[in-house]
Amino acid sequence: MCLAVLALHELPHLPVLIAANRDEYHARPTAAAAPWDDGSGIVAGRDLKSGGTWMGMTRGGRYALVTNFRDPMRVLPDAPSRGDLVGDFLRGGETPAAYAARVDERGARYNGYNLIVGDLTGAWYCSNRGAPARALPPGIYALSNHLLDTPWPKLARTKAAFTRLLREKPQPDIEGLLQALADRSVAADAELPSTGLSLERERFLSSPFIVDPVYGTRSSSVLAIGERECRLYERRFGPDGNAMGEADLRCPLRATA
Numbered sequence: 001m002c003l004a005v006l007a008l009h010e011l012p013h014l015p016v017l018i019a020a021n022r023d024e025y026h027a028r029p030t031a032a033a034a035p036w037d038d039g040s041g042i043v044a045g046r047d048l049k050s051g052g053t054w055m056g057m058t059r060g061g062r063y064a065l066v067t068n069f070r071d072p073m074r075v076l077p078d079a080p081s082r083g084d085l086v087g088d089f090l091r092g093g094e095t096p097a098a099y100a101a102r103v104d105e106r107g108a109r110y111n112g113y114n115l116i117v118g119d120l121t122g123a124w125y126c127s128n129r130g131a132p133a134r135a136l137p138p139g140i141y142a143l144s145n146h147l148l149d150t151p152w153p154k155l156a157r158t159k160a161a162f163t164r165l166l167r168e169k170p171q172p173d174i175e176g177l178l179q180a181l182a183d184r185s186v187a188a189d190a191e192l193p194s195t196g197l198s199l200e201r202e203r204f205l206s207s208p209f210i211v212d213p214v215y216g217t218r219s220s221s222v223l224a225i226g227e228r229e230c231r232l233y234e235r236r237f238g239p240d241g242n243a244m245g246e247a248d249l250r251c252p253l254r255a256t257a
Contacts, residue, residue: 001054001067002145002183003154003208005162006116008123009138015120016225019162019177022054023210024061024218026239033234033247039083040091043232043249045219052083056090057223057230060254061120063074064089069112069129070145070195082113089117100124100133114143120225140166146193154208172224174233183208183219184241189211211241228253 004020011017022045024030029048037044055065060169064086064105089099096117103115107128114127116136126133130147144152161180168175187206189199197205210216217237225233230253236245 001065002142002205003053003158004065004067004116005159005180006141006143007139007162007166007171008118008136008141010140013167014171014224014226015197016061016118016123016223017166017171018053018055018063018065018221018223019158019181020221020223021181021209022216022219022221023205023216024083025215026213026218028062029246030218032236033219033232033243033249033250035249035251040087041249042087042090043230044090044219045234050081050083052081052085052087054083054086055221055223055231056086057225059230059251060089060230061225061230062090062117063119063223063225065143066116067114067143068115068145069127069147070197071112071129072196074112076109076111079111080109082110082115082206083112085115096118096122096124097133097135104128104133114145114148115140116143132158146195150193152193152206153191154183154206157183157185171186172222172231172233174222177222178220178235181208184211207243211239213239216241225253 002023002201007017009015015081041058044053057063093244112129116125142155144155165176184207192202219236222233232249234247238244
């Protein structure tokens with residue numbers, strides 16, 4: 001996943017609200033968001049190449065998401081899948097704090113990542129390209145392919161649109177959040193980050209929603225955990241940027257994870 005905005009314990013009656021875009025090669029096999037059939041209780045999309053996921057939830061109110069940290073000069077060819085970091089938390093019983101600390105200890109095995117794990121008690125953020133794991137107090141956060149809240153143009157625009165929407169509309173406003181994620185505006189060259197890619201590639205990756213026949217936004221998702229219900233909405237897109245399917249998954253919230 002390449003872009004996510006989060007309201008954590010910020011909204012009345014809605015402790016967790018996340019809107020996110022997953023950018024990926026269109027040729028990479030992917031299963032649509034659904035309850036997994038392995039007995040894990042996970043509700044998420046699935047990367048069929050490596051078996052993990054980029055964002056998901058459980059009926060107990062556990063949730064997690066991961067983004068790649070863009071670092072083309074430091075790539076481990078045989079690193080384990082970063083998507084497993086999400087699945088391992090969701091199927092486990094550790095607190096977010098304990099799991100984040102454990103991931104920190106073995107983070108060097110992976111290519112660059114940002115990971116957020118949480119439940120109804122709180123959330124933790126960790127990255128193997130930044131400071132040690134830390135708790136996230138109530139607030140609004142944004143994450144892309146650098147450290148949490150790094151103000152890349154596409155992240156700043158999406159976070160601003162997300163924040164306005166939270167103030168103007170009752171949540172979760174699925175269509176409003178999807179519209180915020182659908183921004184195809186390319187950033188000005190002077191605003192682009194320098195991550196080791198060519199200027200042309202930085203420009204290509206600078207819009208919140210990417211359309212390209214080879215690599216682009218594969219899905220936009222909204223994950224909402226309220227006081228009684230968990231919900232994961234996913235809209236999937238083809239290489240032309242047109243919607244090609246959706247899932248709206250709701251389940252009662254269990255009292256324990």
